[in-house]
Amino acid sequence: MSLSLKIHDVSVLYPGQQKGQPVRALSGVNLDIAAGDFVVALGASGCGKTTLLNLMAGFIQPSSGVITLGDYHGLVPARIHGAELRDQVTGPGAERGVVFQKHALLPWLNVIDNVAFGLKLRGIARAERYERAMHFLQLTGLAEFRDHATYQLSGGMQQRVGIARALTNDPKMLLLDEPLGALDALTRERLQELILEIWQRTQKMMFFITHDVEEALFIATRLIIMSPRPGRITHEFAVDFGQRFLECRDARAVKSSPDFIALREQILSIIHGDEEAA
Amino acid sequence: MSLLDEKQRNAVLRTLNELRRAAPARPGEQYGAPGNGSSLLLSFGTVCVIVALWFLATRNGWIKPLFLPSPQAVWAQIVDVSRDGFADASLLTHIGWSALRVFGAFALAALTAIPVGILMGVNRVARGVFDPLVEFYRPLPPLAYLPLVVIWMGIGEGSKVLLIYLAMFAPLALSARAGVKSVAIEQIHAAYSMGASRGQVLKYVILPAALPEILTGMRIAIGFGWTTLVAAEMVAATAGLGFMVLTASKFMATDVVIMGILMIGVLALLFDLGMRWLERRLVPWKGRG
Numbered sequence: 188m189s190l191s192l193k194i195h196d197v198s199v200l201y202p203g204q205q206k207g208q209p210v211r212a213l214s215g216v217n218l219d220i221a222a223g224d225f226v227v228a229l230g231a232s233g234c235g236k237t238t239l240l241n242l243m244a245g246f247i248q249p250s251s252g253v254i255t256l257g258d259y260h261g262l263v264p265a266r267i268h269g270a271e272l273r274d275q276v277t278g279p280g281a282e283r284g285v286v287f288q289k290h291a292l293l294p295w296l297n298v299i300d301n302v303a304f305g306l307k308l309r310g311i312a313r314a315e316r317y318e319r320a321m322h323f324l325q326l327t328g329l330a331e332f333r334d335h336a337t338y339q340l341s342g343g344m345q346q347r348v349g350i351a352r353a354l355t356n357d358p359k360m361l362l363l364d365e366p367l368g369a370l371d372a373l374t375r376e377r378l379q380e381l382i383l384e385i386w387q388r389t390q391k392m393m394f395f396i397t398h399d400v401e402e403a404l405f406i407a408t409r410l411i412i413m414s415p416r417p418g419r420i421t422h423e424f425a426v427d428f429g430q431r432f433l434e435c436r437d438a439r440a441v442k443s444s445p446d447f448i449a450l451r452e453q454i455l456s457i458i459h460g461d462e463e464a465a
Numbered sequence: 466m467s468l469l470d471e472k473q474r475n476a477v478l479r480t481l482n483e484l485r486r487a488a489p490a491r492p493g494e495q496y497g498a499p500g501n502g503s504s505l506l507l508s509f510g511t512v513c514v515i516v517a518l519w520f521l522a523t524r525n526g527w528i529k530p531l532f533l534p535s536p537q538a539v540w541a542q543i544v545d546v547s548r549d550g551f552a553d554a555s556l557l558t559h560i561g562w563s564a565l566r567v568f569g570a571f572a573l574a575a576l577t578a579i580p581v582g583i584l585m586g587v588n589r590v591a592r593g594v595f596d597p598l599v600e601f602y603r604p605l606p607p608l609a610y611l612p613l614v615v616i617w618m619g620i621g622e623g624s625k626v627l628l629i630y631l632a633m634f635a636p637l638a639l640s641a642r643a644g645v646k647s648v649a650i651e652q653i654h655a656a657y658s659m660g661a662s663r664g665q666v667l668k669y670v671i672l673p674a675a676l677p678e679i680l681t682g683m684r685i686a687i688g689f690g691w692t693t694l695v696a697a698e699m700v701a702a703t704a705g706l707g708f709m710v711l712t713a714s715k716f717m718a719t720d721v722v723i724m725g726i727l728m729i730g731v732l733a734l735l736f737d738l739g740m741r742w743l744e745r746r747l748v749p750w751k752g753r754g
Contacts, residue, residue, distance in 0.1 A: 308656070
């Protein structure tokens with residue numbers, strides 16, 4: 188099976204406030220995400236990263252253009268058009284799991300019930316729900332906190348619950364909207380490694396938003412840089428620092444290697460250019 | 466300036482400066498958080514002081530018993546009325562009727578107003594239809610529409626329950642609506658992207674998220690209910706705490722009036738304590754989501 192998410196010439200217009208001009212949040216965006224891709228979007232604020240993620244999740248609809256998620260392997264080009272219509276993303280669905288920055292856990296459920304929530308929605312019996320949820324709690328290192336209230340956990344642990352919860356539904360794709368943005372530097376680095384390991388094990392399609400250039404370089408296989416006014420993709424880099432880490436297990440060595448630093452500076456200057464133009 | 470020498474002036478200024486600053490935080494407190502510390506002992510002290518003043522004022526004859534009977538006289542009335550009754554009904558009958566009216570109206574209001582409020586929160590049409598109705602009658606004092614309720618429903622139980630019901634409907638509906646609005650969009654999005662249907666989002670996300678506000682609304686509503694009780698029992702009641710107080714006032718039986726007030730107060734307080742207990746049990750996550 189070769190699944191891919193395709194974004195064809197997508198634009199998003201937000202109606203202007205009080206007779207103002209409509210705001211072009213995204214303009215002519217094209218992006219193909221294939222199985223095994225770890226795509227990270229980076230850019231100055233207002234560049235439309237979150238809009239792009241919301242489109243993929245199905246929380247908003249494009250003003251023009253099409254988004255599809257399907258298996259196009261072996262399809263002859265003439266038949267792709269029909270397949271795309273069938274596979275068009277028109278709303279949220281369990282095949283696209285989302286991890287939010289915060290406020291997304293359900294505080295009336297304990298940790299394991301949060302993680303098993305998607306299975307409950309599908310009517311799966313409690314014993315099986317818990318068994319499957321425990322697997323992902325172990326994967327994220329939360330097994331001993333299964334009965335805790337979510338609000339008793341630290342920010343980093345809450346984000347692990349969010350990741351475990353998304354994984355339990357076995358989505359084809361994981362959309363992460365600045366999932367580590369509110370965490371301290373040490374927790375952040377540990378979770379970056381955890382996310383890389385999960386990606387290596389599951390080979391799910393990943394789309395990850397961040398403000399942090401180092402984080403983006405470290406975990407991406409494809410790094411896209413977006414610019415504001417109108418929001419669009421301006422650069423794309425293929426990177427492999429994550430794979431290097433998975434081989435050598437030494438994050439500091441990877442992050443302090445000369446090519447990492449060189450690329451980091453190059454990307455920072457692009458983003459600073461955008462911010463100064465604003 | 467001539468009144469104080471420099472040293473004294475500095476001392477005064479220093480004291481003033483210290484008063485302008487928040488007190489240093491004690492262990493377990495946040496510096497500058499409004500209302501730091503436990504107030505339980507102080508509350509207990511207030512009650513003791515009031516009761517003591519009441520004792521003194523009546524014992525020393527500062528106030529005539531017609532205006533304020535002594536605590537002993539009120540206690541004697543409690544014993545007396547619970548044994549012999551007042552106005553052809555025992556104290557338990559009075560309490561029973563009032564509780565039946567208030568809690569009956571509360572049950573009816575909760576069963577109707579909470580669904581209406583939730584519907585107003587989640588549905589544009591329902592909000593548009595109900596909003597002007599609720600917002601118009603909400604600020605009206607129940608005494609103002611009491612005559613209308615009597616004309617419509619007569620002087621039986623129906624009009625009493627309806628009056629209390631109406632007083633409770635608005636706070637319950639509005640709190641349920643506010644509760645629905647308090648749910649974080651991330652929680653709703655998370656549920657949808659785990660494959661939830663609209664019904665499941667309502668049941669598993671919106672309703673639990675609205676529960677803290679609904680419980681607060683219930684506490685406010687039951688308070689409105691007790692407030693309205695006396696007005697409701699003005700009309701052709703033969704039993705009830707409000708009726709008892711009104712009847713006693715006609716005979717200048719101030720001790721019975723105060724006893725009735727205390728009874729209503731104690732009942733309302735007990736219910737509120739029960740609701741707070743329920744809040745701790747049902748929504749321990751309130752304010753910590």
